[in-house]
Amino acid sequence: MIAAMAMTEENKKQAGAQRFGLYLGLATIAMLFTALTSAYIVRMGAGNWLFVKMPLQFWISTATIISSSVTFYYAKAAHRSGDVSKYRMLVWLTFVLGIAFISFQYMGWLAIAKTGIYIDGNPGGSFIYVISMVHVVHVMLGLVLLSIVAIRTSINSYNPDHIHKIGLMATYWHFVDFLWIYLFIFFQIKFF
Amino acid sequence: MDAKDLHHGHSEHHSGAVITDHVHYQDTEGVIRFEADHGHHDSDRNKKNFIHTYIFSTDHKMIGKQFLITGIIWAIIGGGLSNIFRMQLGFPDVPLHFIGNIFGDKWAPGGKMTPDFYNMLITMHGTILVFFVLTAGLSGTFANLLIPLQIGARDMASPVLNMLSYWFFFLAGAVMFTSFFMPSGAAGVSWVFYPPLSAIREAAVGSETGADLWLVSMALFIVSSLLGGLNYITTILNLRTKGMSMSKLPLTIWALLITAILGLLSFPVLLGAAILLIFDRSMGTSFYLDKIYMSGIGAMPHEGGNPILYQHLFWFLGHPEVYIVILPAFGIVSEVLAVNSRKPIFGYRAMILSMLAIAALAFFVWAHHMFVTGLNPFVGSVFVFLTLLIAIPSAIKVFNWITTIWKANIRYTPAMMFSVGFVSLFISGGLTGIFLGNSSIDIQLHDTYFIVAHFHIVMGVAAFFGMFAGVYHWFPKMYGRFMNRTIGFIHFWVTFVGSYCIFWPMHYQGMAGVPRRYYSHGAFESFNKFGALSEFITIAAIVVFLAQLLFVFNFLYSMYRGKKVTELNPWKSNTIEWTTPIHPGHGNWDGPLPEVHRGPYDYGKDGEDFIPQTVPMRPGETTHHG
Numbered sequence: 001m002i003a004a005m006a007m008t009e010e011n012k013k014q015a016g017a018q019r020f021g022l023y024l025g026l027a028t029i030a031m032l033f034t035a036l037t038s039a040y041i042v043r044m045g046a047g048n049w050l051f052v053k054m055p056l057q058f059w060i061s062t063a064t065i066i067s068s069s070v071t072f073y074y075a076k077a078a079h080r081s082g083d084v085s086k087y088r089m090l091v092w093l094t095f096v097l098g099i100a101f102i103s104f105q106y107m108g109w110l111a112i113a114k115t116g117i118y119i120d121g122n123p124g125g126s127f128i129y130v131i132s133m134v135h136v137v138h139v140m141l142g143l144v145l146l147s148i149v150a151i152r153t154s155i156n157s158y159n160p161d162h163i164h165k166i167g168l169m170a171t172y173w174h175f176v177d178f179l180w181i182y183l184f185i186f187f188q189i190k191f192f
Numbered sequence: 193m194d195a196k197d198l199h200h201g202h203s204e205h206h207s208g209a210v211i212t213d214h215v216h217y218q219d220t221e222g223v224i225r226f227e228a229d230h231g232h233h234d235s236d237r238n239k240k241n242f243i244h245t246y247i248f249s250t251d252h253k254m255i256g257k258q259f260l261i262t263g264i265i266w267a268i269i270g271g272g273l274s275n276i277f278r279m280q281l282g283f284p285d286v287p288l289h290f291i292g293n294i295f296g297d298k299w300a301p302g303g304k305m306t307p308d309f310y311n312m313l314i315t316m317h318g319t320i321l322v323f324f325v326l327t328a329g330l331s332g333t334f335a336n337l338l339i340p341l342q343i344g345a346r347d348m349a350s351p352v353l354n355m356l357s358y359w360f361f362f363l364a365g366a367v368m369f370t371s372f373f374m375p376s377g378a379a380g381v382s383w384v385f386y387p388p389l390s391a392i393r394e395a396a397v398g399s400e401t402g403a404d405l406w407l408v409s410m411a412l413f414i415v416s417s418l419l420g421g422l423n424y425i426t427t428i429l430n431l432r433t434k435g436m437s438m439s440k441l442p443l444t445i446w447a448l449l450i451t452a453i454l455g456l457l458s459f460p461v462l463l464g465a466a467i468l469l470i471f472d473r474s475m476g477t478s479f480y481l482d483k484i485y486m487s488g489i490g491a492m493p494h495e496g497g498n499p500i501l502y503q504h505l506f507w508f509l510g511h512p513e514v515y516i517v518i519l520p521a522f523g524i525v526s527e528v529l530a531v532n533s534r535k536p537i538f539g540y541r542a543m544i545l546s547m548l549a550i551a552a553l554a555f556f557v558w559a560h561h562m563f564v565t566g567l568n569p570f571v572g573s574v575f576v577f578l579t580l581l582i583a584i585p586s587a588i589k590v591f592n593w594i595t596t597i598w599k600a601n602i603r604y605t606p607a608m609m610f611s612v613g614f615v616s617l618f619i620s621g622g623l624t625g626i627f628l629g630n631s632s633i634d635i636q637l638h639d640t641y642f643i644v645a646h647f648h649i650v651m652g653v654a655a656f657f658g659m660f661a662g663v664y665h666w667f668p669k670m671y672g673r674f675m676n677r678t679i680g681f682i683h684f685w686v687t688f689v690g691s692y693c694i695f696w697p698m699h700y701q702g703m704a705g706v707p708r709r710y711y712s713h714g715a716f717e718s719f720n721k722f723g724a725l726s727e728f729i730t731i732a733a734i735v736v737f738l739a740q741l742l743f744v745f746n747f748l749y750s751m752y753r754g755k756k757v758t759e760l761n762p763w764k765s766n767t768i769e770w771t772t773p774i775h776p777g778h779g780n781w782d783g784p785l786p787e788v789h790r791g792p793y794d795y796g797k798d799g800e801d802f803i804p805q806t807v808p809m810r811p812g813e814t815t816h817h818g
Contacts, residue, residue, distance in 0.1 A: 017349040017430035024422045028460045035464030035508070039501055043479070048496050120476030122496050127479075130471055 015164045022168050026175050029138060033179060036134065037186055040127045045192050050124035054188060055111035061104030062184050065139075068097035069177040076170050080163065084154065091150045094173070098143045101180075105136050128187060135183060138176050145169060248359075250351035251778040255358050256336030257670060260663070262362065263329020264744060269369075270320035275730075275737050277313040280305055282730025284712055295372065307711040308397040311380035312372075314709060315398065318383030319368070319406065323413055326517040326655045328361050331455075334520055334662050335424045335448045337670065341769035342442050344433025344786055346779045349426040353419050360416035367409040376400035382709065384506060387480035387499045391472040394489055404473070407466055414459045414466075421452035421459075428452075433768075435788035440805065442767050442792040443537060446544050447523025450551045451516050457555070458512040465505035472497070500565050507558035514651045515554045518618075521658020522547060522589065525611040527792075528661045529593055531765045532608035533600035534801060536793035538592040546585035553582050563631040564638045572631045579629035586622055590615060605763075606680030607665035613688045614657040620692075621650025624699065639709070642702025645695045653691045660684075660743070667747075668762050672774045673754030679746040683739055690736035697725050766804045767792050791815060 043049070075090035109129060117125035149169045153162040249255060279288060287303025299309040336354065340347055348354045371378040380398015381390040389395050390403055428441075428449045441449075468479040472494075480502045481494035530537040537543060559567060559575040567575075593615045602608065624646040628634050637643060660683075667675045702708075706719050713719040713726075761770040768788065772780050786806045794803040798813075809815075 013430065014349070017426050020430055021349055021353075021422050021426040024425055024456060025418075028418050028422070028456050031457055031460035032464050035461040035505055036467075039464065039468065039479070039505060042501060042504065043498065046498055119471070120478070120493070123477070123479055126471065126477040130468065130477070130479075134467060 011161075018164075019168060019171075022171060026172070029175070029179070032134070033131070033183070036127075036131050037183070040131070040186075041191050043123050043127070047192075048122070049192075050117065050122035051190065052112060052117055052125055052128050052187070054184065055108045055115075057104050057108035057111050058184060061101050061108060062181065064097055064104055065101045065177050065180050068094045068101065069174050071097060072170055072173050076166055079153070079166055088150075088154045091146070091154070095143060095146055095150065098139060098146065102136055102139060102143075105132060108132075131183060131187075135176070135180055138179070142173055142176050145172065248355060250347070250355050252336045252340050252348050252351065252354060253670070253776065253780075255354055256333050256338075258358050259328055259332035259336060259361070260670075262358075262365065263325050263333060264747070266320050266324040266329065266365065267740070268744065270317050270325060271737050271740060273313045273317040273320070275734055276305070277310055277317070278730040278733045280310055280711065281713075282727040284714065295377070299377065308377065308380055310711040311382075311396070311398050311709075312377045312402070315379050315382050315406075316368070316372070319379070319410075321652065322383060322513065322517065323410070324361075324365060324368070326651070326659075327417065327455075327513070328413070330655060330659050330662075331448060331451050331516065331520045332358070332361065332420060333659075334444065334524060334666075335420065335452065337666060338444055338769065339424055339427050339448060340431075341669070341772065341776075341780060342445050342767050343428060343431065343436055344768055344781075344788065345427060345431040346781070346785070348423045349431060350423055354423050357416050357420035357423065360412050360419065364409045364412035364416060367405050367412065371402045371405035371409070374401045374405065376402055378402040379406035384510070385469070385502075386506075387469065387472065387502050388484060391469060391480050391499075391502075392484070392486070392492065393473060394486060407470055407473075410466055411463065414463045417455050417459050421455040424448060424452040425456065433785045433788060436805075439541075440788055440791045442523075443526040443540070443543055444520075444523035447519045447526070447547060450547050451519040454512045454516050454519070454551055454554060458509040458516075461505055462509035465502055465509070468505075469502065500562070503562050503565060504558070507561045508555070510561065511558045512551075512554040514647070515550055517651050517655045518658075519547060519551070521614060521655045521661075524658045524662040524665070525593065525614045526596075527767070528607045528611040528665050529596050529615075530793050530795060531665075531763050532603045532605055532611070533597045534603065534795050535596055535600045536795050536797070538595035538598075539588070540791065540793060542588055543592055546588040549585040550582060553578060553585075557582065560629055560631075560634070563634045569631075576629060576631050580626065582629075583622070583626055586618075590619055590622070605664065606675070606677060606684055607661045609681065609684040609688075610657045610661035610664065613684065614654050614661065616688075617649050617654040617657060617691070621646055621648075621654060625650060637702055639707055640702035641698040641706050641708055644708050645698035645702060648698075649691070649695050653687075653695070657687075660687075663747070665763070666769075667750065667754075668757045668774075669769055669772075669776075671751050671754070672757050673750055674757065674762070675750040675754060676746050679742055683743045683746065686739035686742075687736055690732050690739065693732035694729050694736060697729055701725060761804075764802050766794055766802055768805050771804070771806060 071090050072094040075087050075094060078084075078086040078090055109132070112125065112128065119126055119129045146169060149165055153159075153166055155162075245251075246254065249258070276288065276291065279286065285304075288300060288305065289303040291300035291305055291309065292303065295309070299306055299312075305313075336348075339345070368378075376397055377400075378398070379385070379390075379402040380396060381403060385403075385406070389399060391399075393399055393403075428445060432441075468477075471477040472479050472481055476493060478494040478497035480499045481492070481497040482499075483495055484492040486492060526537050526543060557575060557579045559571065560579045563572055563575075597612070624642070628637060628643065628646055664675055664680055667673070701722050704718070704722065706713060706722055713722070757774050760772075760774065763770070768786050771786050773782060788805045789808045790803065790805055792805055794805075795801065797803060
């Protein structure tokens with residue numbers, strides 16, 4: 001059966017195509033956020049801008065999503081070295097940290113609202129809400145995919161296809177992590 | 193245990209794929225696992241049931257046909273709508289009782305359509321034709337049909353995503369169709385959907401539920417386009433057969449690749465614009481809205497937004513979108529012209545480079561749609577310069593097409609006629625583009641019928657001609673039969689002459705200042721003198737529409753009764769889609785994938801009429817493409 005385990009040439013080509021397709025997908029997400037953040041800059045340049053100070057909850061959520069990337073990195077390493085129980089633990093820890101991130105984002109929105117800045121006020125506030133919400137939607141999508149990958153790959157045997165899938169998942173997960181870090185820094189810059 | 197059994201074992205044990213007799217086609221992630229040398233794909237496929245073959249098919253050829261037929265249905269609806277509002281413009285006093293019968297009496301009391309209904313018609317006409325017909329119907333059809341066949345792949349990189357792409361498109365269409373029958377009607381704020389009209393529910397009848405459904409439909413459509421585009425690019429760059437280098441790709445594939453890249457980079461921006469608009473409409477945000485006082489309601493709560501921001505975001509998609517519409521037609525026309533001229537396409541590399549140049553410039557010209565928004569004149573002049581630069585690659589293309597057919601031994605087929613017609617339309621419409629690209633002239637002509645004439649000729653009718661050329665040319669590959677030639681020629685001449693009859697007079701109206709999007713010009717003495725011209729345009733529009741029904745008849749008739757294809761390569765073409773069986777199964781080639789040795793345009797080389805791409809290079813033979 002060993003022969004069947006090795007990736008065939010056709011499968012390798014497919015795997016490469018999937019990874020490439022994922023990069024294209026990430027490019028479209030990047031374009032979406034490019035559009036939103038450039039709208040943010042253009043609108044800020046027009047004046048009458050309310051600058052929102054990042055609430056503490058967003059700092060915590062940032063730390064959370066960074067640590068989730070770290071756990072997933074080690075989960076992937078554990079899977080590669082064949083330590084499936086460690087992999088299983090770390091991948092679900094990543095999942096929990098993802099949920100925690102969304103919760104902290106939600107608390108962050110509540111905290112901003114508490115300061116009197118609502119979604120329907122000055123666009124300076126609305127942009128923070130809308131852009132971070134669109135980001136959370138991408139994290140949610142990531143969580144759905146992560147749970148599917150985690151369930152499928154928590155099997156106690158070596159399989160190159162699983163390594164490939166976990167690799168794709170890692171790329172997506174790190175991408176939404178970096179995306180948030182970018183947005184978080186971006187929100188604190190006074191362009192004008 | 194042979195290789196196939198091992199494969200079964202792998203799937204069963206590790207990824208939990210459902211084991212059936214065709215498990216080697218794909219696992220649950222849509223990864224195709226073909227075995228190159230198995231020759232029994234066909235029999236496997238035929239055992240599949242109706243739903244798998246015709247409805248939720250993952251075969252790229254079937255998905256292409258689904259896109260085409262859905263596109264044709266939308267074209268009939270969208271074109272029909274234009275005939276109804278042309279009636280209002282040409283014959284404002286003739287009662288149209290059928291409007292009440294179909295859409296409800298309130299839209300046409302006594303058979304006379306209301307201004308709100310008129311707005312709804314022009315909005316839906318534009319939306320349907322730009323997005324559903326000329327984007328999905330054109331690149332959806334031919335990207336699906338041609339990419340795997342012409343690059344030598346068994347299917348798309350992800351057949352499942354491909355199927356989803358069609359079904360998101362279908363859903364988008366279903367939502368849009370439903371919106372016609374809402375109490376407040378479909379969206380009526382024009383296809384560009386500018387705020388504040390589109391952002392305030394109370395602004396007009398057409399800004400109510402119809403506008404919500406329009407946004408939902410567009411969001412679904414964007415998902416469809418992105419899934420499709422992602423697949424097309426991945427497939428072209430990763431799954432080409434042995435020997436099919438990028439410099440041996442047919443121009444159709446190059447065009448579809450560049451189209452997909454444009455879509456992938458620009459549709460997310462439209463999605464961003466739509467998200468902000470949805471929040472403005474539903475959550476009370478003020479991205480696009482500043483202080484507004486509405487009669488009957490009073491001051492609106494919005495403050496601090498800017499409607500021009502929407503225009504920037506919209507046209508950042510909107511301009512690349514016109515190239516998304518026209519580029520597949522470029523590719524199809526290049527291929528059809530070369531095949532039927534029995535000559536290599538003139539300047540293969542120049543054709544690719546000019547398409548790349550057009551695509552790159554597409555992202556830096558969006559503000560030429562916004563010269564009258566109070567744009568800084570300096571910024572305007574930069575956009576004028578960049579816009580006029582597009583004339584260079586466009587002229588290169590036109591020159592190369594004409595040089596390709598120059599002194600050729602032309603084989604006249606309906607596809608060839610439509611390709612030549614395309615070149616004519618592209619020149620006519622392109623020239624007026626040079627007028628409009630100049631801000632000083634555009635400010636005069638903005639929002640007049642001159643604009644309507646320009647973009648209908650250069651991207652509307654021309655893209656349709658590309659689509660027709662493609663359908664007539666590849667119909668034998670789709671259905672194993674030919675379309676009727678005689679009806680094809682009648683269709684061509686009526687459409688070609690008729691389209692010029694519709695849009696040529698509009699230039700005069702536009703130069704005289706007749707504004708577009710007006711329900712009635714009767715109140716303006718200076719525009720009344722164009723009444724007879726408007727009648728003529730309306731009659732021409734109806735004739736052209738009827739000619740399209742002839743095409744639909746030909747399409748359906750030929751599907752079942754057309755002359756059967758008896759040889760593999762009826763057009764004596766070089767590209768490898770003609771090396772598949774007459775009725776290719778899922779997987780396209782029965783045996784191993786063909787190997788490619790030469791470029792796609794070796795026509796009339798060394799005294800030979802044509803040399804297919806699969807023929808190895810002879811010793812000492814040199815490639816010739818310029």
